[in-house]
Amino acid sequence: MVSPLFRRSEEKAARKAAAKQEIERLRALSVDDLAADVLLGLGPDGPTHGTSVWPQQLCQYLLRDYPGAGQMETLDLLAAVNRALDTLHDARLVSPISVQRTPVWRITPLGERTLAEGNVRERLRGS
Incomplete structure (x- = not known):
């Protein structure tokens, strides 16, 4: 019989491995593809609605389906997310609000319209 503690440890390791695999997948996406996913996080279904x-x-939003992602693993995505935000900003789909050294971001009216119409990738290719 396997100890319940060992089983939980195996489950935790499996969740962490799945989260790491998802981080690698997201980091391998093109900037435009990641930007399209990031824009969803700025919309009404995102973490701040x-x-x-x-x-x-x-x-954290990009890894919401991966409970094994710890804070340090989640931050492995930060550089890629910042590049995606810059791409979205260049396309005028988001804008920064500087409150400190690191800005917070908000979706623009054009970004909301583009997201609602479902043509984010097309908009990014045209930017």
Whole structure:
């Protein structure tokens, strides 16, 4: 018989491995593809329901289905998320609000419209 503690430890390791695999997948995406996923996190279904959001919150949002992702693992996405935010900003789909050294971001009216119409990737290719 396997100890319940050992089973929980195995489950935790499996969740952590799945989270790490998802982080690697997200980091391997093109900037435009990741930007399209990031924009969803700034919309009404995101962590702040369409209000301003920190890049770290967007990292957590991208890993919301992976409870094994710890804080340090989640931050492995930060550079990629910042590049995605810059791409979205260049396309005028988001704008930064500087409150400290690191800005919070909000979706623009154009970003809301683009998200609602489902043509984020097309918009990014045209930016």
